[in-house]
Amino acid sequence: MDLMSKLGVLADAAKYDVSCSSSGSGRENKPGGIGNGARSGICHSWSADGRCISLLKILMTNNCIYDCEYCANRRSNDIKRVFLTPEELVALTIQFYRRNYIEGLFLSSGIIGSPDHTTELLIKIAKLLRIRENFNGYIHMKGIPGTDTVLLKELGRYVDRLSVNMELPSEQSLQLLAPQKTRTAILTPMKFIHEQFTERREEKRLVKYMQPFIPAGQTTQMIVGASKEHDRHILKLSEALYQKVALKRVYYSAYVPVMTGKNLPAIKQPPLLRENRLYQADWLLRYYHFSADEILPEQHPDFDLEVDPKTNWALQNWRVFPIEINKAEYEMLLRVPGIGIQSARRIIRTRRFIPLSYDSLCRTGVVLKRARHFITCGGHYYGLGLDNPDRIKKSLISSKYQKMFRQMSLFEGQA
The missing domain is CATH 3.20.20.70 (Aldolase class I)
Structure with a gap:
């Protein structure tokens, strides 16, 4: 050749x-x-x-x-x-x-x-x-x-x-x-x-x-x-x-x-959504101070493919929410769905000088569509109510995500 x-x-x-x-x-x-x-x-x-x-x-x-x-x-x-x-x-x-x-x-x-x-x-x-x-x-x-x-x-x-x-x-x-x-x-x-x-x-x-x-x-x-x-x-x-x-x-x-x-699984397509969830959880391990036991406890050994691991953790631990955005520690801010490392740091810096309102959170990079269910701003709550995590989960799975989830599920269909 x-x-x-x-x-x-x-x-x-x-x-x-x-x-x-x-x-x-x-x-x-x-x-x-x-x-x-x-x-x-x-x-x-x-x-x-x-x-x-x-x-x-x-x-x-x-x-x-x-x-x-x-x-x-x-x-x-x-x-x-x-x-x-x-x-x-x-x-x-x-x-x-x-x-x-x-x-x-x-x-x-x-x-x-x-x-x-x-x-x-x-x-x-x-x-x-x-x-x-x-x-x-x-x-x-x-x-x-x-x-x-x-x-x-x-x-x-x-x-x-x-x-x-x-x-x-x-x-x-x-x-x-x-x-x-x-x-x-x-x-x-x-x-x-x-x-x-x-x-x-x-x-x-x-x-x-x-x-x-x-x-x-x-x-x-x-x-x-x-x-x-x-x-x-x-x-x-x-x-x-x-x-x-x-x-x-x-x-x-x-x-x-x-x-x-004979020892290989009979699947038609790679489990891409599962791979994606592992990468998301891996990110939580390396940068968000989560442990593997927190992300996937013994009673839930596999990922919920409908929501990302951080949101899934928040829904399973909904009793610790909502947190007050103007008082929460940095480590707790990182556990709020929709708040990343950069936005958590901006929140810490900004609130030293002025209390944060719901509207001002947008300028810190927070994804309020997710975060609003798990936070309060100056004592005010803007979510759907943490007495019903299933309701929050359904609201977080947007029509766009549901379409993507169905497509990936079909793509990964088993034989």
């Missing part, structure tokens, strides 16, 4: 890996070099359907020694196998950058030979880009479970971000759908990467000029819907990963039924 034919196959095969990002690094350009990774983001182009296409997102190979039941690249699947050599990948990256197609590289791979051998090839690509080509752009590569820590440490010296994909949220699911992988093999490199990142950050305080170790941190991906875990289980796992290995992001990927298997 010629190079462009290989590119077509491997770029298409990479679309199922969503743990792809293109910002968070502070890597600066150097004299004589090309490319620059900025903390503010390096995205420069978006496709018609909203995808960022600033990174060359590709697999090194779709060959794989593993036989994961859900994966299109599994060993037993009869597909055309393609491999890009390190020199070919480096040439593609530099050529695409010079043509202003991309500003960075997201490189994943099937496992060829062994995790160590695959990682050695990834290291070779990263070194060729950084040292020979003097490429200072963004590089995101895979930390492969089972790889020797010496190799992971070497790879981390040249890339901006590593991702070790969790893929399935429990040991039982791994045994059922990916028996060659174990939870321990996945968590071990995550912990090692976190330790190295923390160690290098502490050393940098003492030594000014020190080579960074994955300055953009690490991420992971979990497939949603391929196994039977409740949403609560997935969210609790994400919470633990944020706390214990300081992940930058957990990416959730609705299971795409590209393969058939």
